[in-house]
Amino acid sequence: MITIDRLTKRFDRRAVLDELTLAIDAGDRIALIGSNGAGKTTLFRCLLGHYGHQGSISFAGQSGRRRAPEQLARVAFVPQLPPPLRMPVGELIGFAVNGAGADREAMTEIAHRLGIDLDEVRTRPFYRLSGGQKQKLLVTIALGRAVDLMIFDEPAANLDPAARAVFVDLLAERREASMLIASHRLEEVAPLVNRVIELDRGRVVLDDSMVDRLQAGELRTAHIVLSQPHAPFAAALTAWGFTVDPAGLRFSGAVPAAETFRFLGLLARYGSLIEQLSLDERLSEKV
Incomplete structure (x- = not known):
């Protein structure tokens, strides 16, 4: 087009x-x-x-x-x-x-x-x-x-x-x-x-x-670094199963591929706090 x-x-x-x-x-x-x-x-x-x-x-x-x-x-x-x-x-x-x-x-x-x-x-x-x-x-x-x-x-x-x-x-x-x-x-x-x-x-x-990413069990690994600790962000990411370092600045976890857009929507609310973001692909076993 x-x-x-x-x-x-x-x-x-x-x-x-x-x-x-x-x-x-x-x-x-x-x-x-x-x-x-x-x-x-x-x-x-x-x-x-x-x-x-x-x-x-x-x-x-x-x-x-x-x-x-x-x-x-x-x-x-x-x-x-x-x-x-x-x-x-x-x-x-x-x-x-x-x-x-x-x-x-x-x-x-x-x-x-x-x-x-x-x-x-x-x-x-x-x-x-x-x-x-x-x-x-x-x-x-x-x-x-x-x-x-x-x-x-x-x-x-x-x-x-x-x-x-x-x-x-x-x-x-x-x-x-x-x-x-x-x-x-x-x-x-x-x-x-x-x-x-x-x-x-x-x-x-x-x-x-998302057209080719809806296979059951496909995950994307995410790593996020904040400029400063933020309790609401930490609570939101913890609910997604992410781990956080003791300083409350670095988060790591996995996001179901089919939920990528919803996850990005969550991050958009805290865009001013995010210093680094990586969202990589990896295939996992079906759940």
């Missing part, structure tokens, strides 16, 4: 993406993780043709510096920061229907499930909505379109807990579309995805698919 070859993007001579190479297949539902500044948003912007870059990006065999209109018509994008649009919500909805092929009835239903009444906010300028309302509206428009690829950049950041749960349910219902989801809440999107990709300093440092 998408082939990325040695993609490089620099800002002020700093490589935000550094010869990144990646293939995204039709049907992939990918959780994209990494610290702030790892290159996630820049990757999305390059995919959408917003940024010039070195290296190549090919959509279904078609490459070029700019995305063809027919390519973009099959992609839905929800940015991390809503754009400062001054148009009324009703006009934005009309543009989504007439210009982007969104289904008005589907959007009304999706918005209702997310907790926003389109009729109530129809005359209000988009930029005057609350952060949560803006995010709900952008998600509504994206999910109201029939597309091949959905790109979400921290889509649930401004959503309340109830709306986040509905959002995950809505994504689970869209089995026909490929997805790229950048999220700090890996535990929320883990059940939706078949692949986790981690970026660090503009390069892929983890690309893990």
